[in-house]
Amino acid sequence: MLKYFLSLVTLLSVQYSIGQVVINELDADTPSTDTMEIIELKSTTPNFSLNGYVLVLFNGSTSGGDSSYFALDLDGFTTDVNGILLIGSNEVAPVPEFILFDNTIQNGTDAVAIYLGNDTDFPDGTLATTTNLIDALVYDTNDPDDTVLQGLLDVTMQINEGQNGNQSTESIQRRNDGTYEVKAPTPGANNDGSGVQFNGIAFSTTADEFNEGDSIDITFTTQTNVTSELNFDFTLANSTFNTTDYTGSTSVTIPTGQNSAIRTIQVTDDMNDEGDEIMKITFGAIPSGYNRLNDNKEIRIIDNDFTVAPWGTPLSPTFGNVTNTVPAGYYDSLDGLADAALVQAVQDIIADPVTVRAQTYADVIDILKEADQSPLNSNQVWLLYTEQQRRKIDFQSSGGSSVGLWNREHTYPRSRGGFNDIEADDIADGRDIFFPTRADSLRHANSDAHGLRATDGPENSTRGNKDYGEYSGPTGTQGSWQGDVARCIFFLTIRYNGLEVVNGDPANNTVGQLGDLATLLTWHRNDPPDDYEMNRNNVVYTWQFNRNPFIDQPDLAEYIWGNQVGNTWMNTLSIEESEFSNIEVFPNPVREKLFIKGLESRSVLNLYSVEGRRVYSTAFESETEIALNTLRSGVYILKITAQGKNFVRRLVIE
Structure with a gap:
């Protein structure tokens, strides 16, 4: 009899303990940007341990399917002297015991519930249930009732945070009798004003x-x-x-x-x-x-000790100041090829499964801080599209407002490419830890730094997944990014099977196709690779062990999509050869006349297109000026030979 009595007392004690935690207050929509959201729990006894409890949020929308989207294990948390535990956004005062990211709590029709259990019991997408349920609140902000969600949680009433017309300034609060009212928030305090005042x-x-x-x-x-x-x-x-x-x-x-x-x-x-x-x-x-x-x-x-690079920004480009670090013979396998064979040979280089590495999407943040570093300030990045600098520390690390922040822009939008990340991509594990990859590894396009750029957060949203041409950048900018974007797209479509660049705007935003090819070719021709882009190519190579060939060899685009389709590619000229230390060639870019100084003997100048065709040749003595206004605009290779030595530079004719 005594044993039975003790067992009954123990059972009643457990049931009493289970029943003494409730949802005391909820503010899902404060203010409209949702930076002051709260969930407040209350125990009937002060300083109550919440070990063994879990807080779960359910999404009642059509897409949410009355299933979980967030679970917080409450092990280690204890209510305060008033029996309160405050959970909320970083801007809430007093400071919550657990900080939520801004805009975590769905505005409704949704639910918040307390269960016995662990967060692992409620992976995202878990249907609402009454199993081990302690308390639940189904709420909305002027939305229709979700009777299905109410039934799943055995709740008879759905509470409207906006019932007074002030959903962004009021919260749902539990009365002492278990009913609810909507009034001004009282985070961290008893809803009736009683209790210990801090x-x-x-x-x-x-x-x-x-x-x-x-x-x-x-x-x-x-x-x-x-x-x-x-x-x-x-x-x-x-x-x-x-x-x-x-x-x-x-x-x-x-x-x-x-x-x-x-x-x-x-x-x-x-x-x-x-x-x-x-x-x-x-x-x-x-x-x-x-x-x-x-x-x-x-x-x-x-930090006032930043450094300035010896090359220009895309707005004030320089050429020839950054050494191309392409390995010797990197593109030799392309010689003598045309059409599909040329395309395949390019892919064999840049998607070589033996050498090429794929990094995580989190690693891309560090890659962009290095690759997109502003030439004007080593502590800032240069932003695509908006053509401005932004501090590296102003990276958008979470959801919410992106104003004043920068983030990672997929030049080939994810939704258009059909690639996405996996859980392992959320870990920044450094340069020397990587995934093996090949041409069919389309998922790796999501984190390929040759196709990702540092971009202003709001402008990234404005760009969306539009085709280029349909999107041509912010009004008032100079388009200094356009050639860069074209070469990003050209790279990705050759690097990964399943991606194309096509003419026009593909109907219904067809996955695997992006336009407009004609626009991108024009951008590529009018905005040739500069020092900033060459440095970027060099940096990404140290992470991924592949290069963007359309930066190293711009005319390749003509042989694959442009005016040289069908012709045989030949690349016989190295642009790295330079045996002079005192020669000056200026200006670069050049419009009409090129000036050469520093030579005192008979010299020969040859000018080549990037694929190696000689388009101009002349001999001269000592200093000279050469008229180049008869040549079309574009990128050329200038080679001067004197006394058995060679001087080679990339030259841009405007």
């Missing part, structure tokens, strides 16, 4: 960006004057920013009867180009009775 503490700076060598005043402020001396610490370290990058105390004391204190941090000017960094102000342990109104504030520290 003294909130926040910090601020005069700016969000400082230069090396600056002093930064950090002001700490409590909502009300402290009744006894308040002591706490904070940290500034973040990634590469550490204690060598600043001096100053990170301990704070707010005296009794006051509500603020200031700490001054001196940023070190170390004369080293470490790149722009982000300092993060983070509270240490906060004494009982206080809560954080903000935290983890990021401050940009701008």
Whole structure:
């Protein structure tokens, strides 16, 4: 009898424990950009451990299928003295115990639920269920009722966050009797205003960006004057920013009867180009009775020791300053070929499964920081389409607003190419860890740096998956990117089986086809490869072990798609040969006259098209000027021979 009684007590205790966690408040749509979303849980007893519980979000839309899209394992979390656990976006005050990415919570018709279990019990796409269900809230923002979702969760009512017409400024809150009301949010506090009241503490700076060598005043402020001396610490370290990058105390004391204190941090000017960094102000342990109104504030520290490259931007291009690092004989197998045989030979080089490497989509971030580095500032990237610089640290690392940030642009849009990433692509594992790849590895087009460029976030969205020609860049820009894009597309369509570049705009955005070929050929001819693009080709080669042949050998495009189709390709001229140190050839690009200085003996000048055909020849003595206005615009190879030595340079005629 005693054993039975003890078992009954144990069972009742377990059931009571299971039933004492509920969804106390939900704000799915605050504000319209969803940067202040919250989910608040409440236990009937304070300081209650949530080990063994999991929070699950369900998508009630047609595409969501009343299935899970997010699961948070609550092991390790404990409610506070008021029985509350706050989960929310980074802008929420007080600071949530778990930070959600902006725009995580669907606006409705959807649901949030608490279960006994683990996050692994609810992989994305798990149908809503009552098995092990503790509490659930089905909600919307002026949407029709989802009776199916209600039935799956055994919920009889769907609560509308927008029922008062203020869905972006109000939240759904549980009353003490278990019903719900919609009113102004009360994150981190009892909905009826009862319970322990915390003294909130926040910090601020005069700016969000400082230069090396600056002093930064950090002001700490409590909502009300402290009744006894308040002591706490904070940290500034973040990634590469550490204690060598600043001096100053990170301990704070707010005296009794006051509500603020200031700490001054001196940023070190170390004369080293470490790149722009982000300092993060983070509270240490906060004494009982206080809560954080903000935290983890990021401050940009701008490095003034950046370097400038000896070549120009795409807006002010230079030619011949960057050495082509193509290996000797890299393109020799193309000689004597035409049409399909030439195409196949190009693919055999750039998709060679023995040598070519595929990196992860996460690795591409590091590749672009190196390959798309701005010639004007080594701590910035040069953006495709918008023709501007942006700091490398301003990469868009999550969803939400992309204004002021840069991200990875697929020049051949993913939806048009039919390629996507896998879970392993989310790991940046460095240059020396890679996937084997071949011409049929279409998935690897998703992370091929020859086809990806650093791009302004909003402009990337504007470009969408349009064909080129249909999309011709932002109004007012100079189109300095157009030839670069053409050569990206040419590369991808040869590198990967299943991709084509075609004339016109393919109907219904046909997967595997992208237009417009005629537009891209014109762009390729009018905007030849410059030093910026050659440097980019060199950098990507160090990661992928393949090159873009349409940068190294621009006329290849004519033999595959243009005005030389059917003719035999010959590449007999190396553009790397140079045995003179004092010769000057200018200007480059040239319009009418080319000037040559630094030679004092009889010399011979030969001018070749890029595929090796001689189109001009002349002999001269010492310094001279040569009229080239009879030649068509394009890229040529200039070769000067004197005293048995050769000087070879790429020459652009405008």
